[in-house]
Amino acid sequence: MNSDLERIKTLIDFNILDTSPEEMFDDITAIASAVCGMPIALISLLDLERQFFKSNFGISDRETPIEYSFCKSAIEYPKDIFIIEDARNDIRFKDNPLVLKDPNIVSYYGVPLNSKSGVAYGTLCVIDNKVNVLTEQQKEVLKKLSKQVEYLIELRKN
Numbered sequence: 454m455n456s457d458l459e460r461i462k463t464l465i466d467f468n469i470l471d472t473s474p475e476e477m478f479d480d481i482t483a484i485a486s487a488v489c490g491m492p493i494a495l496i497s498l499l500d501l502e503r504q505f506f507k508s509n510f511g512i513s514d515r516e517t518p519i520e521y522s523f524c525k526s527a528i529e530y531p532k533d534i535f536i537i538e539d540a541r542n543d544i545r546f547k548d549n550p551l552v553l554k555d556p557n558i559v560s561y562y563g564v565p566l567n568s569k570s571g572v573a574y575g576t577l578c579v580i581d582n583k584v585n586v587l588t589e590q591q592k593e594v595l596k597k598l599s600k601q602v603e604y605l606i607e608l609r610k611n
């Protein structure tokens with residue numbers, strides 16, 4: 454499991470927090486949303502107090518408090534896709550304000566973003582306000598898109 458300090462150091466090295474939207478990332482979230490049939494797709498980066506959305510397709514928020522973050526749970530399993538089919542019935546999330554009110558998260562699929570050294574620092578995720586079960590093919594496409602995000606972040610750093 455990553456330490457918060459490793460994650461923050463990685464994000465500082467990438468120099469990506471609080472940066473403006475970039476078309477290359479926005480294209481990926483638009484594709485993820487379309488392929489998965491979910492209205493929201495995000496590239497979420499976690500600092501100590503919030504999750505910053507490098508790309509936010511389907512919502513206008515650019516960040517949310519980390520204590521409400523599904524992404525924070527997702528990066529605890531950096532090699533797996535994190536799946537919540539119905540957050541209203543999940544003990545970890547059923548009382549979360551992002552479930553109880555706008556954007557009314559029900560289904561969440563998040564693929565951790567990992568640095569070359571193996572530090573998970575965020576996710577590419579898709580979100581629906583109703584139950585939405587992805588096919589194996591959709592999950593594979595989401596994983597491949599997350600790899601593209603990792604590559605773009607590494608390239609952007611250089």
